[in-house]
Amino acid sequence: MSIDKDKEWEGKCLRCGRCCYEKLEYQGQVYYTDVPCEKLDRRSGLCTVYPQREKLRPGCVKITPEIARRGILPEDCPYVEGIIDYPAPGAWDEKQRRSRTRRG
Numbered sequence: 256m257s258i259d260k261d262k263e264w265e266g267k268c269l270r271c272g273r274c275c276y277e278k279l280e281y282q283g284q285v286y287y288t289d290v291p292c293e294k295l296d297r298r299s300g301l302c303t304v305y306p307q308r309e310k311l312r313p314g315c316v317k318i319t320p321e322i323a324r325r326g327i328l329p330e331d332c333p334y335v336e337g338i339i340d341y342p343a344p345g346a347w348d349e350k351q352r353r354s355r356t357r358r359g
């Protein structure tokens with residue numbers, strides 16, 4: 256991506272910080288937990304190590320258009336606007352998982 260395109264892309268982010276919560280993948284579906292990343296400043300919604308996040312926080316990935324399509328961002332995130340059939344993550348509910356596991 257060119258520098259201008261990169262800035263335009265980064266400018267879409269609302270800095271809400273919601274994607275900075277731990278996620279789980281269960282039976283092919285991504286779920287958000289209520290556990291924030293240790294590097295997230297919950298008051299500002301900003302990452303405290305943003306320029307070095309990929310190095311200092313293993314597992315953190317730079318959001319690209321390809322990654323945005325994978326279903327790891329909230330469905331109202333501007334990065335996923337217009338993606339048809341976007342596989343939006345769910346909210347992790349431990350009780351629900353246990354009951355599904357018992358049935359299945």
Ligand code: SF4
Nearest residue numbers: 268269271272274332
């Ligand atoms: S959920 Fe979307 S808008 Fe909010 S911080 Fe993450 S990328 Fe930015």
